[in-house]
Amino acid sequence: MKVKKEIIDPSTEEKIKNAARKVFTQKGYAGTKTRDIAEEAGINLALLNYYFRSKEKLFDIIMLESFQEFMRSMISVFNDEKTSLEKKIESMVSNYIDLLIKQPDIPLFILSELRNNPNEIVKKMSLDNNLMKSFFMKQIQQAIKEEKISDISPVHFFMNMMSLTVFPFVASPMLKNLGDLQQKDFDKLMQERKKLIPKWIKATMKVK
Amino acid sequence: MKVKKEIIDPSTEEKIKNAARKVFTQKGYAGTKTRDIAEEAGINLALLNYYFRSKEKLFDIIMLESFQEFMRSMISVFNDEKTSLEKKIESMVSNYIDLLIKQPDIPLFILSELRNNPNEIVKKMSLDNNLMKSFFMKQIQQAIKEEKISDISPVHFFMNMMSLTVFPFVASPMLKNLGDLQQKDFDKLMQERKKLIPKWIKATMKVK
DNA sequence: CATATATTTAAACAAATGATTAAATATATT
DNA sequence: AATATATTTAATCATTTGTTTAAATATATG
Structure with a gap:
């Protein structure tokens, strides 16, 4: 060696x-x-x-890269101080769906590996990019203060955005079966969601 | 033997x-x-x-039981002809969150195993309980017809309900890290979601 | 109690699997 | 071209892992 x-x-x-x-x-x-x-x-x-x-070292490299790719879309959008809350939601959802149509199994890969290993990578990445301290979160808090959106933990809104965007890809084998969908139908629904999810998120933000 | x-x-x-x-x-x-x-x-x-x-036969038994447990809440609610669409959504979400707080890793288990195996179990279960032909779907279609909710594929609404309910549990290791949450905080958020998700779903259903 | 059947155990097997070795080949350097 | 260094290969190793075996023990049955 x-x-x-x-x-x-x-x-x-x-x-x-x-x-x-x-x-x-x-x-x-x-x-x-x-x-x-x-x-x-x-x-x-x-x-x-x-x-x-070793297999493990190779895996660590792949996992790090996948995780970085998965987070990149989010982080750049979140910390942009120039765009409005609305624009942030729109571009986040759109970026993610484009990424997920190209690479649909990244999230399930990351999440299922994370299940066992309290992975070092995630801890490190999370520290580097504390979501709670991002400009995005400040904007939500500001909007709550100004009573533009309802007074609910901002984490809910973040969860909702990720859920509506990512879950269909994570659950696609089941959803395709349950919904009796071909890949083509599924992709069409995902394209529709690029425009729908931002509208839905905004609607939920006003629910009391 | x-x-x-x-x-x-x-x-x-x-x-x-x-x-x-x-x-x-x-x-x-x-x-x-x-x-x-x-x-x-x-x-x-x-x-x-x-x-x-064999390991495989044992696994098949466990997987079948897990899958059945995961579907049971849904199926009984969906085919009940007596309850309104609103009530269905409320009881589905509430049932699921209660189940998921007790057994948080069932969905990720099922979904990650499904990724590789176009599993026989799922095909069978899906045939037995075709979601698209459930009374729940008929109620959605009826509501669209009566212009009570927006004219979007009913599959979106089903996806949204599952996404908002299940995804936080699937992604909990990541969400806890990103959101800087302890298990206690997380559970509290999930309890809040029992009441919030039905409201959100109803709000999204009126979005054009 | 005597016998059959069911359950449990320790040991072993065969195949799969991550990793290494030493020799062969290719590529760069002087 | 001669030499050193890097890359590739086939073979092999040591462990792990799913499964089996045969003997021991427990339980039921007549």
């Missing part, structure tokens, strides 16, 4: 990461075999350990 | 099932080792196979 390579072949390393992202996301950490990743990447099994030392 | 026992000891069998339910729900199928279950149940490893033949 060399400590470090002076020159890396990005192609092989990337092939492994891409394969790992795909397989881990589909099957979870425990359900993924290193041989699955090697096969998916079209590389020799030993290369996985050569480039990433 | 005997084909069938004439007399079974319900105590041992139940111990295994209870342990299996706990471990499978926490760690998922792939993450669960038969030895984990045996240890949790306080029984000899071989008894698992003696009573249930």
Whole structure:
């Protein structure tokens, strides 16, 4: 084992990461075999350990990246001091649905892995970006003060926004079955929700 | 291996099932080792196979029961022809939140296992209880016709109800971190939602 | 009580799985 | 070109893991 390579072949390393992202996301950490990743990447099994030392270290990298991607849309929007509360909700929902149509199984991957592991990554990310102290939360508190929206814990509104946006993707296998929907029908509903969810959120915010 | 026992000891069998339910729900199928279950149940490893033949068969039993429990609240409420649409929403949400406070990790268990397996159980259950043909859906369609609620696919309303109710539990590890909440705070919010969600749903139903 | 049947146990097996090794090949450096 | 370094490969290892076996113990039945 060399400590470090002076020159890396990005192609092989990337092939492994891409394969790992795909397989881990589909099957979870425990359900993924290193041989699955090697096969998916079209590389020799030993290369996985050569480039990433262990299954766990590779997983940590993939999880960190997935989590960052999942949070990125939110964070940039939340801390923008120029946009109104309404605009924030609109762009958050729209950004998320676009992301989720492209990568529908990121949330379930993150949430199901989080279940077991009080993951370091999440703790770190949460500290770095304390939601409760974001400009978004200040705007909600201000709107409550001005009696523009109802006096309910702002966390409810955040939960509602995430729930309405993310849950349909998390539950899509069940919802498709229960609702008798094809993928095409499902995607159409999700597109509709881009415009509907902001309206719904605003309506709920006025409920006493 | 005997084909069938004439007399079974319900105590041992139940111990295994209870342990299996706990471990499978926490760690998922792939993450669960038969030895984990045996240890949790306080029984000899071989008894698992003696009573249930294999890990997979035991899992199928647990999954079926969990799924049935998850659907039961919904189905009985949905097909009741005596209650109004409003009352249905209220009792559904309230039933679900009570269930989820007691068993918070059932939904994530079901959804994460469903991700891989286009499970037979779900297909069967869905056929038996076609949501789209339930009395609940007829009531929504009727309300749309009478212009009491907005003309949007009824599936949206169903999604919204499930999202607002179930998602906070599925995402609780993340929400607790992001929202800086203790378990106590979280439970309090969920109790508040029992009354809030029905109001929110009704508000969204009038959004054009 | 004697015998059959059911349950439990410790030990072992076979396959799967994460990781390593040493040799072979490719690539860079002088 | 010669040498050093990096990458790739096939084979192997050590553990883990689901399952089975055969013997021991408990329980029921006649």
